Amino acid sequence: MHAAEGTAKASPPQAGGVAVASGSLQRRALAQAAGGFTAEQRAMLDAPPPAHEVKTRKGPQGRQLSYVEGRYAIETANRVFGFAGWDRATVETRFLHQGEDVDEHGNRIAVVSYMAKVKVTVWTADGEAVEREGSGFGSGTARPGREGDAHEGAIKEAETDAMKRAFVTFGEAFGLGLYRKERAAPAPAAKAAAPATDSRKLDALEGALKGVGAPFKGQAPAARGAAKVPTNTAKGPSNIYEIRWNGHPYATRDPARAARAAERAMAAAASERRLDRCYRDAVRPLLDRLASTGQMEAARHVGARYAELKGRGSG
Numbered sequence: 091m092h093a094a095e096g097t098a099k100a101s102p103p104q105a106g107g108v109a110v111a112s113g114s115l116q117r118r119a120l121a122q123a124a125g126g127f128t129a130e131q132r133a134m135l136d137a138p139p140p141a142h143e144v145k146t147r148k149g150p151q152g153r154q155l156s157y158v159e160g161r162y163a164i165e166t167a168n169r170v171f172g173f174a175g176w177d178r179a180t181v182e183t184r185f186l187h188q189g190e191d192v193d194e195h196g197n198r199i200a201v202v203s204y205m206a207k208v209k210v211t212v213w214t215a216d217g218e219a220v221e222r223e224g225s226g227f228g229s230g231t232a233r234p235g236r237e238g239d240a241h242e243g244a245i246k247e248a249e250t251d252a253m254k255r256a257f258v259t260f261g262e263a264f265g266l267g268l269y270r271k272e273r274a275a276p277a278p279a280a281k282a283a284a285p286a287t288d289s290r291k292l293d294a295l296e297g298a299l300k301g302v303g304a305p306f307k308g309q310a311p312a313a314r315g316a317a318k319v320p321t322n323t324a325k326g327p328s329n330i331y332e333i334r335w336n337g338h339p340y341a342t343r344d345p346a347r348a349a350r351a352a353e354r355a356m357a358a359a360a361s362e363r364r365l366d367r368c369y370r371d372a373v374r375p376l377l378d379r380l381a382s383t384g385q386m387e388a389a390r391h392v393g394a395r396y397a398e399l400k401g402r403g404s405g
Contacts (some may be wrong), residue, residue, distance in 0.1 A: 126214030134170045135261035144268065149375070156268040160250035163257050163264055167212075170263060175213050178253055181223065182207040183245060184386060186377065186393030188237070189400050191366050202240040203229045203374070205381050205389055206248035210256040222259045226251025227381035227389070229374070248381075255382065329383050335359070335372040345385040352376055353395045360399045369396055 127135070143162045149155035167176050186203040193199050205227050212220045228247025232240035257264040331348035332341040335355040342348050352373050359368030373392060380389040 126216055126218050126220065128215050131170055131215070135263045138262045138267050139166075139265055144265075156265075158254065158265040158268070160254060163254050166263050167210075167257060170260075171212050177211045178256075179209050179211075180206060180249055180252075181209050182386075183248065184390055186390065187369075187397045187400070188240075189366060189369065189396065191231070191370060193231070197233065199231045199233055200237045200240050201229060201231050202237065202244045203227070203377065203393060204241075204244040204248040205377075205386050206245065206252045207384075207386065208249055208252035208256055210253060212260070222256045224252045224255030224258070225381050225384045225386055226253070226255055227378045251381070331376060331379055331385075333372050333376045335368055345380055345383070345388040348376060348380070349388040349392050352392045356396055356399055360402070365396075365399055 139158050139162065143158055144156050145159060146154050146156050184205045186205060188200065188202045191199055191201045205225065207223060207225045209221055209223045212222075214220060226248045228244045228249070228251060230240035230243030230245075230247065232238075232243075254264065258266050258269065329343055329345075330341055331343070331345055332339060333348060333351050333355060334340075335358075340348075340351050342351075355372055356365060356368050359365050373396065377389050377392060380386070380392075
């Protein structure tokens with residue numbers, strides 16, 4: 091086989107004047123030795139975001155979570171890879187649920203949730219295409235009669251979240267260190283009930299979910315009418331799924347068990363006319379965690395269960 095007949099490599103778009111085509115042989119050789127990226131690009135990828143670009147928001151159990159905005163991720167990608175040196179595509183978008191809530195003024199609002207999976211493609215200086223995927227969760231709100239705005243906002247938020255999670259795999263420039271700090275953050279000093287684990291009987295959770303089918307103890311079957319949740323395929327020490335309701339925490343590494351716990355919590359809350367509050371305070375943080383670890387199927391089952399209970403008139 092002649093050299094010209096070798097396997098073709100994916101090439102980036104030529105519009106925009108990316109330096110890929112005009113790079114010297116020496117630069118290409120240096121890029122290949124550095125894993126496809128130039129020394130300048132690697133230096134930029136290793137630099138963390140400036141302090142003024144790091145935002146904070148309130149997370150589950152009152153923790154402060156640090157993040158960068160989607161705008162910053164796009165600006166960083168343009169700066170590091172070039173305006174025509176990267177691309178993104180939405181692989182999947184899933185509708186989770188639509189319900190009602192009240193805003194801070196007591197007005198009724200529609201609440202919509204989606205999950206999305208986005209693929210980011212980056213072309214290195216030697217023409218190699220590097221692909222990464224990320225999953226994200228998004229929610230949107232709107233006043234009654236404007237539900238379309240809520241759907242649009244939820245989809246955009248989910249896609250932006252998924253894009254950021256794909257970019258973060260390229261290094262510190264996209265906020266990788268923020269995830270590391272989040273996991274290493276010490277536990278709050280305030281006394282709180284320790285989350286039950288798979289190796290212990292979940293007596294506290296059973297008490298919180300009384301009257302909902304069989305007692306929930308680890309592998310107990312889901313409540314009648316709930317869809318079967320797929321078993322976990324990506325367990326790991328950093329994949330902890332936690333749900334807290336009525337002051338009773340439950341934590342597990344198995345997303346299927348976490349989903350069943352969420353379904354039982356919602357069923358118990360529905361019987362007390364507190365379904366929307368349970369979803370807002372306990373289930374939405376779990377859905378966000380499931381999305382961040384790619385467990386979209388488990389999250390879809392939880393969302394479907396919420397929609398089912400909501401359809402019965404539970405609130």
